[in-house]
Each structure stands twice: as structure tokens, then as C-alpha cells.
Amino acid sequence: MRIDVHTHAAFWKLYPQEFIDFISENIGDIPITNVEEEVKKLFVRNAIMQMLSDERADKLIKQMDEAEIDISVFHILDFGYEMANDNYSIEEIYEYHHILLNSLKKRAIVFAGIDPRRGKKGFSLFCKGIEEYGFKGLKLYPPCGFSLTDACVVPFYEYCNSHKLPILIHTGSTFSRFDEKSSVEKEKVMEIANRYPYVNFILAHAAFFDYRNSVELAKRYDNVYLDLAGFQNEPDLDIVLEKINYVVGLVPEKVIFGTDWPMFVGRGKQKKWVDIIEEHVCTQVNLKRLIFSDNFLRLIDGGKNGQSRKRSM
């Protein structure tokens, strides 16, 4: 079985215009002189909107089939508290993912992303996502402007702790709007990992970015895991493999495969990312099973899908 633990629905109505503009601007300047700048800008923006037109996840499913990925884990991004989203409200975003989950059936898992500063209303929506919609965990994006140890996050941690739900936390770089805001600090992860022993924390992108610090956290805490998403950002395959093999060599039972779809569609298909990890990292069958499925299956549904790790708290 193969699971991609880190994807997002590629549908433009889920994201604020400012976020879509950021992606467009990040493409770079098109070196064509006989076309007006305004037309080139519009062209790129339209092309990004086309990329984000996969409302029913048909393109993703096609690529999952090709890469033999059985399940993709969709993470809701709640940028709408910080930036105006003229398209979908957070309630509509949850409903969209509920419909998507029902239509994709066993091919999808959803983690309920929420900005904890939304307070009681946000907390109720999160609970609805878990209890009524069948979402399986929480996604936190601290660069939006909150810290992992802020009081507003406590109810979410307590809920996840009592329901044994995993939490995926964004780490590493983000887009320019958020650069000066809160970033994930090692000490804060240590604090929450200690305080909430029944929550398994997945540090997104951490098996690649800041990988040495991440390994220390994963070694020290039974409930800290690292996902691989974002390794596609590095064009030099040797550097990619050096970092990932370092992490996998030290904490093979803590590394989880993820792609961050659709962020890297411009660089290759899902199959390419699977092949890189499978051919260059998972050279043993056992390792392949851990990274592509078992390490994640242990974390969902209270560990019913795999052998739970013994805790040493």
C-alpha cells in the first residue's frame, strides 16, 4: 500500500486570491519581449487557475493511479482568517472536503485545518469535521500568525489528545506574506509533544528542511513524526538523497512519504516522486512499507491500523 500523507485539493475557490497571486508571482518573469507585460502576467495567473481547477480531484486520482498511490491525505488550509477569501468561507471549505471525501471514498483521508484564532466557532467547526464529516486529524499552519503554544490552540490539543488524533504542523518556509510571522520552533514542539502524549505530531516538510534538528525531535519523542513533502523543491537529486537518507537512516520508523500536491506539479508527476523515494531511499522492502504506509497507519484511528509505539513519557 502507498499513502501520500501530504496533499491539498487543487481547487481555486478554496484559496484567497492573495495566495493565488503569490504563486503566480513566484513563477518569474517570462523572457518574451513582443508581448505586453500585463498580458504575460494575466497568462500566468490564468495558467495557475487552470492548475487549480481540479474540483473533483480527477487529475490527482489519475496521477495516483499511475504512481500506484492508494490514498492521499488532504489537508485543509485555513488562510481565510488572516486574508480575505472572496470565494469559499471556512464552512464551505469543510463542506467541499466532506463531499470530496464521500466521492473519493477509500482513496482519501482529510485533516481538518483551522486557524485556532477563530475561537469557539472554529473549534465547533473542527469538531463537526471530525465527528460528522469523518476527518481524521488536525492541520495547523502557524505562519498564519499564531504560535504552537498560544492559549487559543489548547482546546484543539486537548480534543486531539482525548480522541488520539494526529496533528500535522507546517514547518519551514512559507510565502512572503507570512515570512515575519510565527515560525515553528523546536522548543515549542518539545513542549506540546511532552504535554499531549496521545497526540502524534507530524512535522510537515521536516524530513527535508531543517532535517538535523527534526531528527533530534523525532529521536527524542515517540510522538513526533516527519514528512518528506517539499523535497521536490531541491533540483539537485544528490542533495535530496543525502538529506533524506540521513533522516531515514536514523529514524526509519518516523518518516512518512508526502508530496504537497499540487505545489510541485510544474516539476513532475506524482510517479516521479514515488520513484525517487522508492528507488533511492527505500531499498529494502521493510523500509518501503514503513515510509509509504505503516508509519502513517499507526497514527490514525487511534492506532487501530498498525501496531502502536510504546510510549516512554
Added chain:
Amino acid sequence: MDKVEKEVCKILKGILTTSEQITLKSDLRDDLGMDSLNLMTLGIELANKAKVDVLKVSTEIDLMNIYTVEDVVTLYRQIKEDKHFKVHE
């Protein structure tokens, strides 16, 4: 290679710096080293050469979803032949 295929190869050579031989089976990213910016540039160049509406191409074609030179040839034929993409005078 037919005329259209040769035209596409010429457009690609104008965009890329690679000395890699371009064939219909070449993978745009892995063999020719194309990135998202190159794909956008390619989209505009194809529309210009085909003398069709540049913005219509960007709203209706998923450029991130083309992977091989063969895909580019198919796309180029489509925008050249489909009257829908023609510039309205």
C-alpha cells in the same frame, strides 16, 4: 518529423538552453530541464506562432499537465486547428 513537429522543436530550442537532442518522447522536465517558467513561456510562444488568442490558451489549457514533446505537438495542433482559439478581428 512532420512540419508541425519540426515547428514545435524549433520553438522549444528557442526557449531551452539544453544541448540535449529533442525527440517526441523527450520528457520536458527530466530530459530537457524545463521548469514552470519555461512551461509558461512555451504556452505564450505556441499561441504566438499559431496566431491565436494568447489569453484564451491560458484559460483553457492546463500547461502544467503537459509532460512530453509529443504532448506539446498535440497541444499545438489543437490550438492551430480549433477555430475557438482564433483571434477575433
